[in-house]
Amino acid sequence: MYDFEFHNPTKIIFGKGSHHKIGEVLKKDGVKKVLFVYGQSSIKKIGLYDDVVKSLIDNGIEFIEHGGVKPNPVLSHTKEGIEKAKRYKVDAILSVGGGSVLDEGKAIAVGAVSDVDVWEYFLGKREITKALPNYTILTLAATGSEMNGYAVITNEETQEKLSIGSIHTFPKVSILNPELTLTVPTSYQAYASVDAIAHVIEWYFTCSVCPNISNLLVESVVKSVIDTTKRILKNPQDYDARAEFMWTATLALNGITRPGYKDGVYINHMIAHSLGALYDLPHGACLSIVIPAWMWWYKDKNPSQFERFARQIFGLSSKEEGIKALKKFFKEIGAPVSLQDGGIPSSDIDKIANHVYNTTAKIWGLDKIYTPEKLKEILYLALRSNIE
């Protein structure tokens, strides 16, 4: 059991109809004016936009709109939001949408109280010492952004996809109403499921000290994702399955599965971020392409964890069978499991490897282990038929 700190101050309000409480929640906290951040038209289609506006007005909360957040949120739009937040002197950010909207909301919360270019925080040149309080209503369970301090933004000019993380960017309150996810299409559900699994297995497989209690919690999350995803794909209107998945995805990245692990790294996310930046594929799809390949490449470096995974999750006896079973699950739910599945030509492997190496690997200090040559080895394993 390695030394750790755990601190997650986000309050979760979970349940049917819970989004109607947003105005009341803000009022209770003394918030008077918010920047209302959202994505495309979907929140208007399902009536959520109207519900939120009504709740804000009923509680006397002023709001400035900042719609149009992209699925992979971009720096230019974030900067527009920061400008609005400053111009209208809002006292909080209200983000309504999926992980992308929540992430952009956090980045705006940081930039709104800072005089420097917000990208400097992503480049690790500045430390986040404050942010506006941010509140969220989640419409797509996947990233866990509703209960952590992380935000991932893409700089379109430099093609870098980078993250920040701070205690100051944890949402103050996140409202999770599973009813809002009943219309999430099966393809996005599949990506969301991959993402939630990815969040917990990164440290599980790369730890040098791996405490049993954290392993058990990780396995609980993975088992729940597999169980709920199957139930959702069978019946998208299954409220309980949607609800259990939603909370499971939150648990997957709210820090509770990590204590005591030593040396964990987000290696699959590192490669997936480059695929996302280069090909504009959904994050979960990038992960399902990378994970089986990386697992195969890494399995002998931490054999006991890979054997444990095969046994606990699938009741199988070898690491190789465990990896194949996970790949099969990804495939069954409709997630891509090879570069070809993602429409990425094998001739791009060099380009991808260099992109990973020169961006995230260097920034995260993983360039010593993950050289372009090693990254190419992993990417070759992501070609169809290399792990069957």
Place this chain on the structure above:
Amino acid sequence: MYDFEFHNPTKIIFGKGSHHKIGEVLKKDGVKKVLFVYGQSSIKKIGLYDDVVKSLIDNGIEFIEHGGVKPNPVLSHTKEGIEKAKRYKVDAILSVGGGSVLDEGKAIAVGAVSDVDVWEYFLGKREITKALPNYTILTLAATGSEMNGYAVITNEETQEKLSIGSIHTFPKVSILNPELTLTVPTSYQAYASVDAIAHVIEWYFTCSVCPNISNLLVESVVKSVIDTTKRILKNPQDYDARAEFMWTATLALNGITRPGYKDGVYINHMIAHSLGALYDLPHGACLSIVIPAWMWWYKDKNPSQFERFARQIFGLSSKEEGIKALKKFFKEIGAPVSLQDGGIPSSDIDKIANHVYNTTAKIWGLDKIYTPEKLKEILYLALRSNIE
């Protein structure tokens, strides 16, 4: 999945030597004067008292001592602490010890900013709307008090053992150094293990809606308690086992295993509180006497959860086998599993049943279900040989 709210703002600092950070932590939060709450001489014997005092002095924190907290903390001593906190105008409470010390610290934190008799909060006559911030250093993992808002105090005059719970009484920071638990005797470890299991199984067995993800988390906690307890009893100096147990006991009652359950009640705690109040037995010992009896009495009221427990925890196929296996585990680790084991005469069953009914059952609103007759049925099952 039933609607829920989750909010746990406590920061955990976990690891070797971590208690030396207390002065620094308080200073960073702007605390200038604390009431230093502790129990008997044990923190002095292990050098912890000196370490804490040094860290406080080094960081310019004034402190007023309030030692002598009893294993089942009592109201009169709590009131003395409240008086000191008011007289010396402390800005925070620092509790150093096991769950009893932490509980008394929380009750003092409530009373110190209130003009009414603190017992009124325990009787449910007043709502807690504020409290002094409380900080803790834990020396005995068991109650989970280090990461929740609960406190249990015994009123010696009325022989009532009651609890409070509030968002305002969550510790601001709790420091968990597993090294401090290396000297915990095996008997106390056994009680602690029973307590941690009790915290998670109450809702698990009494839920009317029982989501898979929460069931998986509960089972993770129980598995970890069984695993670590065996390792600790085999080798009390096993740091990793002590550390994993310590964090597991925190998880058992920090709220993370409860979301989505409907209708859970702390029925075993209810009965155990009366045994504690009447016989001054350790809380864990009261629980290990009650739990197998109550499980046997209740098993057919929620058969799927009892079957699941047997299968997931012990790999057994019937509810009855699961209960017997848990009773056997309690016995093996040295916890009492019958009234006789606890030195309680069977002729006291009427008295105990009436005590439970007239105190906690009424206050918790469980007197409709748990009438004196039903309570007697359960207590009869706690006689030796009634469940073998």
